[in-house]
Amino acid sequence: MKRIAVDAMGGDYAPQAIVEGVNQAIELYKDIEVQLYGDEAKIKPYLKENPRIRIVHTEEKIDSDEEPAKAIRRKKQASMVLAAKAVKDGQADAVLSAGNTGALLAAGLFVVGRIKGVERPGLLSTLPTRDGQGFDMLDLGANAENTPHHLYQYAVLGAFYAKHVRGLTNPRIGLLNNGTEETKGDSLRKETYQLLVADPNLNFIGNIEARELLNGVADVVVADGFVGNAVLKTIEGTAMSVMSQLKSAIASGGLRAKLGALLLKPSLYRLKDSLDYSSAGGAVLFGLKAPVVKAHGSSDAKSIVSTLRQIRTMLETDVVGQSVQEFSEEE
């Protein structure tokens, strides 16, 4: 049985979206058990009773605008902190939260703890590409500054994730850079390039440019946390902006455009689906002793189900245990 500790109180639509997602996932996956951390009175109205779901009551929770490190230190009884602590104490195998990202990163690092040998766990997400295959990118912002060796470890971790969780046999690893030639980039990129090219165990395909990211040029993309975060947010912002401009172009196009849009509706929904990050699951703080996964703040029940499926796969393939092994050999 895979035991997943879920923070029921984090996210824009908590606890309803979280609890409804758990209700659905528990039906789909007979090999998971969920511990729901949060306010019992607020959880119960949405919960379908199931022997594999247990509420762990607490009234404290961390808000999305709280200073992460402080919140973790002060709110020892917060739903997110208790969920992380359950993993630390061996009561659960993984944590899921849609709440304050910084706080979850802090809880992951300070409560769950790093894998020995992994210097700086990185935030990893599977992002969608045009061809539907997607790619894994890290670090998406767990760190504001990284060294070449951190980036090298992200390549190893990312390859592990792509292999075990996504089932790729020989994932192509790219380094996000401002040009494709070997000599491109700042000193961080140049030194990282040399570390990656020197490791025969990595299928390193060289530098890739941000313009090509969504074209599926690599299976794993390595970036420092600052750049990874900026790129991720730019993808989100640009996609939203184009869609909203499409809407206003239609709205200002009169009856003709409205009729056209009506006919196009199914196609536009397909487009929206293909841009939908939530179906790929949440962002994993990867490099910790257990899966710690952040679902998007605006998660609905469907994205919670996807994220629970992702966690289940991580537990099934024991990707964390495999990483522990790998990094103990590296030492």
Next chain:
Amino acid sequence: MKRIAVDAMGGDYAPQAIVEGVNQAIELYKDIEVQLYGDEAKIKPYLKENPRIRIVHTEEKIDSDEEPAKAIRRKKQASMVLAAKAVKDGQADAVLSAGNTGALLAAGLFVVGRIKGVERPGLLSTLPTRDGQGFDMLDLGANAENTPHHLYQYAVLGAFYAKHVRGLTNPRIGLLNNGTEETKGDSLRKETYQLLVADPNLNFIGNIEARELLNGVADVVVADGFVGNAVLKTIEGTAMSVMSQLKSAIASGGLRAKLGALLLKPSLYRLKDSLDYSSAGGAVLFGLKAPVVKAHGSSDAKSIVSTLRQIRTMLETDVVGQSVQEFSEEE
């Protein structure tokens, strides 16, 4: 008379697109003179004779895949190099090229030269926002590494550009960062923040996030060249990807979708226009002794006209002369 040196041989559609753009601009703007650098035999077929256009013949040119610094050093007679040299020698007031970006940056730095006091000229473009106002961002990749003082100078330069060229009275300056709070970011961002906030002459509005860029949250956005380049390319790549996914969603939607798309055509063209970077002109290597402007490699005649209009405005407002003044006072 404003004398503009144009590299007729740079860009995917050179010399035709360049020459045709010059033909149109010379009709529109009676106060410009154009020197066309390149192969006379290849230019002539497209050229409408005009007393304010002069061909300066040369057979050498720099290709898009050449190593920039080497190309500039070796090809002394290349159209781009001669155009830059015309500015240096006082024969022209500005340079335009749609060719090899790196080579143009090198020609700008080593032939035209920096404004005294400007440590690292930055690449600046006006990018489109949802509301049509746009924002200026720099550095978009002239440098792979920057110090806090470089970024501070980008704020000063960007504000100058927004004021003089775009006519904004008190441009809002934002620092691209991984969160809006003052304490966010790596050491580069933290130190830059303090420099910006300490200058009462700058309308510094604080940190802004990449997700908000296209929402018009600032008039000038300051970034280091590595991050600016990554963000610019991500915007381009994501917009292209969404549009291409829209196309395939329509294509796979059968007759109904095709009819809808037909009705929507005018609206879709409006969308395409609003996403069109070329109408905003080219990228300026700003901080040099004269306007050195890079038109997009895929420029058509229309974008060459826009870029010539932009250069004309830069010369009319003497934004470079004003910057020289400003930086001589800073010393």
